[in-house]
Amino acid sequence: MSETLTHRPAPVTVLSEDETLFRDTVRQFAEEKIRPHVKEMDEKAIFDPGLLQEFFQLGLMGIEIPEQFGGSGGTFFEAILAVEEFSRVDASAGVIVDVQNTLVNNAFVRWGSGAQKKDYLPRMATNTVGAYALSEAASGSDAFALQTRAQLKSNEYVLNGRKLWITNGKEAGIFILFATLDPALGYKGITAFIVEKDFPGFTVGKKEDKLGIRASSTCELILEDCLVPKENVLGEVGKGYKIAIETLNEGRIGIGAQMIGVARGAWEFAVKYSQERKQFGKAISEFQGIQFQLAQMATEIEAARLLVYNTARMKDAGMNFLKEAAMTKLYTSQVAERVTSLAVEIYGGAGFTKDYPVEKYFRDAKIGKIYEGTSNMQLGTIAKIILGGK
Ligand SMILES: Cc1cc2nc3c(=O)[nH]c(=O)nc-3n(C[C@H](O)[C@H](O)[C@H](O)COP(=O)(O)OP(=O)(O)OC[C@H]3O[C@@H](n4cnc5c(N)ncnc54)[C@H](O)[C@@H]3O)c2cc1C
Numbered sequence: 001m002s003e004t005l006t007h008r009p010a011p012v013t014v015l016s017e018d019e020t021l022f023r024d025t026v027r028q029f030a031e032e033k034i035r036p037h038v039k040e041m042d043e044k045a046i047f048d049p050g051l052l053q054e055f056f057q058l059g060l061m062g063i064e065i066p067e068q069f070g071g072s073g074g075t076f077f078e079a080i081l082a083v084e085e086f087s088r089v090d091a092s093a094g095v096i097v098d099v100q101n102t103l104v105n106n107a108f109v110r111w112g113s114g115a116q117k118k119d120y121l122p123r124m125a126t127n128t129v130g131a132y133a134l135s136e137a138a139s140g141s142d143a144f145a146l147q148t149r150a151q152l153k154s155n156e157y158v159l160n161g162r163k164l165w166i167t168n169g170k171e172a173g174i175f176i177l178f179a180t181l182d183p184a185l186g187y188k189g190i191t192a193f194i195v196e197k198d199f200p201g202f203t204v205g206k207k208e209d210k211l212g213i214r215a216s217s218t219c220e221l222i223l224e225d226c227l228v229p230k231e232n233v234l235g236e237v238g239k240g241y242k243i244a245i246e247t248l249n250e251g252r253i254g255i256g257a258q259m260i261g262v263a264r265g266a267w268e269f270a271v272k273y274s275q276e277r278k279q280f281g282k283a284i285s286e287f288q289g290i291q292f293q294l295a296q297m298a299t300e301i302e303a304a305r306l307l308v309y310n311t312a313r314m315k316d317a318g319m320n321f322l323k324e325a326a327m328t329k330l331y332t333s334q335v336a337e338r339v340t341s342l343a344v345e346i347y348g349g350a351g352f353t354k355d356y357p358v359e360k361y362f363r364d365a366k367i368g369k370i371y372e373g374t375s376n377m378q379l380g381t382i383a384k385i386i387l388g389g390k
Contacts, residue, residue, distance in 0.1 A: 015081075022074075023081045029058060030089040038090045041215035042360055045207075047092060052129065052171065055093075061100050062125025064109060069121035076102070076250070080257040080312040084305075087261025088268075091364035092215035094258040096129070099167050102254035104130030107176050107192070107247045111235035116194065120174060131172035132251075133163040133195075133221055134244055140165075141377050144187040144241055148223060150179040152230065157193065159201070159226040165371070169204050169219025173197045176247075177221070178240050190240035194232040201226030212363035249322055250315060251372050252329040256308040259332035259368040263301050266343035266361035270294065273347055273356075290346060297339045304335040323385040330378040333368030340365040 015023060037048050055061050063079040065071020072078075079101040087094030105124050108117060124130055139145040148161025159179050166175070174196055180189040195202060205220030235243050271294055274285035284290050311328045314321040340362040344351035351358045369375045 019078065019081060022078050023085060026058075026060070026082050026085040027088070029054075030086050030093070034086065034089045034093050038357075038360075039354075041090070041092065043214075045209065045214040047096065047171065047215045047217065049171075051093070052096070055097060056126055059125075060097055061129070062105060062121070063101050065105055065121050065125045066109075069117060069125060071105075071121065071125040076106075076253075076315050077309070077312045080253060080308060083254050083257040084261040084264075084308070087258040087364075088265040089261075090215070091258055091262050091361075091367075092213045094261055095167060095213055095216045096171075098251070098254040098258055099132055100124065100130050102251045103132040103247050104174070104176055106250055107132075107234060107243055110246075111192070111243055113231075115231070116234065120194065123174065128173040129168050129171040131166050131168040131175045132247070133166045133175050133177040134248075135165045136162060137164050141374060143244065144190060146178060146180060146190065147183060148177075148179040149183070150181055150191060150193065150228075152181075155230050157228045157230065157233075159193065159195070159223040159228055161223050162205070163221040163223075165208070166219050166221055167216055167371075169221060170207055170217035175221065176234060176243075177223075178244055179223075181238065185238070187241040188238050190244070191237050192234040192240040192243045193228050194234050195223075195226065195228055199226055199228060212360075212366050214363075248372055249325045252325040252378075253308060253311050253315060253321075255368055255372050256304070256311070256325075256328035256332040259329075259336040259365065260301060260305045260308055262361055262365050262368075263297075263304065263332075263336040263339040266340040266358050266365075267294070267297050267301060269357055269361075270297070270343040270346040273350075277348070284346070293342055293346065297342055300335045301339060304332045307331055323382055326373075326378040326381040326385075329368070329372065330375055330382070333365070333375065336365035336368050 033054060034051060037051060041047055059072035060082050062071035063074040063082060064076060067073040083094045083098045086097055108120055134143050136146050148159060150157045150159050177193050177195045178190055179193060181191060182189045201224050203222045205222045208218040210218060274290050275283050277284045307328045311321050311324040314324060343358040344362050347356055347358050350356050
């Protein structure tokens with residue numbers, strides 16, 4: 001698993017000189033610094049805290065945060081490149097950087113007040129992990145049926161309820177958390193709050209033991225009369241649904257980047273193994289059956305990458321990308337599942353064991369069809385748009 005991969009040529013997709021330099025720097029860091037820890041982090045289901053510090057030092061936890069707030073002043077496209085390159089080595093590292101940049105930082109940059117930006121953005125860029133808390137036990141796909149309640153009492157909101165499945169829950173210091181002022185108001189009651197880990201009444205509950213992305217923490221959050229200052233409403237009261245919808249649209253491109261990274265990581269190992277493994281007196285890569293499988297995988301990865309890159313470019317260009325983001329997440333997660341599954345098969349029996357890296361890619365790929373909206377929810381969005389519905 002700690003084996004490095006340096007023999008593959010870089011993908012041919014057109015990037016600017018700056019983007020190429022950025023991607024190569026992130027790739028080298030992932031190969032040299034993350035790769036040696038991947039197997040152990042997966043086995044122990046713990047993300048190395050030292051690595052997290054290095055992500056901050058490299059500026060990868062605040063890619064789009066403006067330089068005046070201590071961030072890297074980069075583009076959304078660069079954040080996507082970072083998620084892809086990290087996920088090629090470890091999908092857990094990929095999702096940590098993804099949630100920080102595409103969900104949490106983006107929400108602060110877009111909807112934060114001047115004071116909130118001044119207070120929170122420098123922390124997000126330099127030392128504090130963020131998390132995004134929408135889902136609950138009874139509200140997943142039907143996210144706006146959430147029950148966590150917020151009541152205004154003098155200068156503070158009092159929050160009560162439980163959040164489930166929250167990525168980065170264990171490491172995070174700051175949470176963008178959605179609650180309703182009144183469930184009877186439906187989506188119009190939903191409000192986004194900035195909640196800090198040490199606010200009274202806030203605790204992190206059970207951490208899930210998962211199939212894949214095991215080193216990424218997924219936790220329950222418990223709010224028992226949790227006191228949140230009135231000025232910690234993000235955006236407008238009752239407009240949290242808009243923040244949730246729009247940040248998740250961006251987030252889906254990030255999950256697409258995670259999926260193409262996972263697929264490429266598995267494919268590269270499959271190529272290498274096929275050139276080393278001998279059967280019938282020759283390398284299995286000399287059999288046309290294997291060659292065609294590798295060619296099909298490479299083609300699907302490239303098609304998926306173009307979808308991710310184009311949608312990210314649309315976002316940076318200020319275009320509407322709702323349909324494309326749904327297509328990106330839907331298709332890249334299908335490609336990742338197919339490619340990683342074939343990679344296991346190309347390894348034969350060895351692929352089914354934990355002595356080789358491909359079974360982990362196969363496990364990590366599965367989450368792409370589930371979080372930030374299941375594949376059925378993406379199909380629903382695409383169908384509504386192409387059929388002219390709302
Ligand atoms: C590892 C992990 C990390 C996560 N991280 C976060 C996080 O950081 N923040 C956060 O808020 N949430 C997070 N989630 C939650 C995730 O977004 C939800 O699990 C997801 O939206 C699905 O919700 P659910 O699990 O309740 O499934 P359900 O909504 O119960 O869906 C079950 C099945 O029913 C299908 N279904 C539901 N409704 C329809 C419909 N109308 N039409 C057709 N099919 C339908 C679904 O497609 C699915 O196949 C995470 C989940 C996991 C597993």
